[in-house]
Amino acid sequence: MKLGVIGGGAWGTALAQVAAAKGQETLLWAREPDVVASVNAAHENRLYLPGIPLNPAIRATGDLADTADCDALLIVTPAQHMRTVIADLPPRDVPLVLCAKGIEDKTGLFLHDVARTMQPRGAIAVLSGPTFAHEVAAGLPTAVTLAIEDQAMGERLRDRLAGPAFRPYLSSDVAGAEIGGAVKNVLAIACGVVEGKRLGQNARAALISRGFAEMTRFGLAKGARVETLAGLSGLGDLVLTCSSISSRNFSLGKGLGEGKSAAELMADRRTVAEGAFTAPVLLRVAKAANVDMPIAAAVCALLAGDCTADEAVERLLARPLRSEGV
Numbered sequence: 001m002k003l004g005v006i007g008g009g010a011w012g013t014a015l016a017q018v019a020a021a022k023g024q025e026t027l028l029w030a031r032e033p034d035v036v037a038s039v040n041a042a043h044e045n046r047l048y049l050p051g052i053p054l055n056p057a058i059r060a061t062g063d064l065a066d067t068a069d070c071d072a073l074l075i076v077t078p079a080q081h082m083r084t085v086i087a088d089l090p091p092r093d094v095p096l097v098l099c100a101k102g103i104e105d106k107t108g109l110f111l112h113d114v115a116r117t118m119q120p121r122g123a124i125a126v127l128s129g130p131t132f133a134h135e136v137a138a139g140l141p142t143a144v145t146l147a148i149e150d151q152a153m154g155e156r157l158r159d160r161l162a163g164p165a166f167r168p169y170l171s172s173d174v175a176g177a178e179i180g181g182a183v184k185n186v187l188a189i190a191c192g193v194v195e196g197k198r199l200g201q202n203a204r205a206a207l208i209s210r211g212f213a214e215m216t217r218f219g220l221a222k223g224a225r226v227e228t229l230a231g232l233s234g235l236g237d238l239v240l241t242c243s244s245i246s247s248r249n250f251s252l253g254k255g256l257g258e259g260k261s262a263a264e265l266m267a268d269r270r271t272v273a274e275g276a277f278t279a280p281v282l283l284r285v286a287k288a289a290n291v292d293m294p295i296a297a298a299v300c301a302l303l304a305g306d307c308t309a310d311e312a313v314e315r316l317l318a319r320p321l322r323s324e325g326v
């Protein structure tokens with residue numbers, strides 16, 4: 001058995017570490033030659049996960065053709081690049097486990113739908129949950145949702161990743177698992193704004209709760225199950241990402257709350273804050289489904305420079321009072 005991990009950023013590297021701990025051959029594909037060199041020579045990803053010693057059994061490559069003999073692939077590129085990278089894979093129907101969190105901007109498609117258009121026959125799974133890469137790579141405990149229609153295949157994939165500190169929970173709700181991860185990144189930007197503007201912990205808790213109401217409205221409209229949205233890939237990841245400056249999305253929001261522009265904050269980032277790319281497409285898809293998402297709309301306006309952080313907060317607080325139900 002040989003597992004391929006496509007994407008040598010922080011999360012792909014952490015997942016390669018999880019996979020290699022199971023004793024299986026693990027190949028990590030990275031775009032950057034520096035990543036390939038540092039993983040192979042120093043057993044460290046100096047660009048994206050510096051300071052964390054990697055399992056020496058992980059082998060890195062810069063050539064997608066080397067993944068031709070892998071019998072399953074974890075796809076861990078940023079959401080907006082997933083399609084082009086899958087298109088460049090050697091053509092075979094091996095199971096794909098999608099690990100990015102986002103919605104494709106140019107089509108409004110969820111990532112499992114993008115992958116399905118490119119691989120009509122092979123199994124497609126979604127792995128998502130509260131998982132800061134540096135913690136997972138260091139062997140700290142976490143649990144994730146592994147969603148796939150074919151449960152027997154799901155069990156096989158689960159058993160190749162599960163370890164004493166990494167607990168995948170199986171689900172058949174592929175859309176639900178994906179929606180939680182995509183939406184929480186946008187909400188984490190909003191929570192970062194609360195931090196940047198020093199609006200207090202009550203405000204952050206209120207935003208998480210009302211953000212979860214938005215995630216649930218959107219998810220139910222798009223076919224997700226409520227227990228998935230309330231599980232690891234939804235509420236679990238929302239709470240994590242909305243509570244920690246370790247989150248790239250939260251830290252982007254904090255900068256916006258401090259009055260910096262999105263362009264300024266994104267200019268010299270090497271790492272990805274997916275919420276910035278997901279927010280506009282999420283809003284478009286929500287509008288088309290008649291789903292009201294005021295927090296996501298405020299994040300969109302702020303990212304686009306259409307309002308200041310103060311105006312975004314004032315508008316949210318001035319909305320008509322209503323009953324609490326979703």
Ligand SMILES: NC(=O)c1ccc[n+]([C@@H]2O[C@H](COP(=O)([O-])OP(=O)(O)OC[C@H]3O[C@@H](n4cnc5c(N)ncnc54)[C@H](O)[C@@H]3O)[C@@H](O)[C@H]2O)c1
Nearest residue numbers: 008009010011012031048077079081100101132133271272
């Ligand atoms: N870092 C985490 O803690 C974490 C945890 C769970 C899920 N994720 C998700 O995993 C995905 C990857 O994030 P990450 O944190 O590993 O990335 P990262 O921010 O650590 O690194 C950026 C990655 O983007 C890649 N990239 C940049 N331009 C590209 C292009 N044109 N084509 C292909 N790849 C390109 C880089 O090579 C690098 O691998 C994202 O969707 C993210 O939301 C991240």
Ligand SMILES: O=P(O)(O)OC[C@H](O)CO
Nearest residue numbers: 129130131132247248249
């Ligand atoms: O750093 P973020 O905001 O991309 O969050 C990373 C993971 O998605 C947390 O589960």
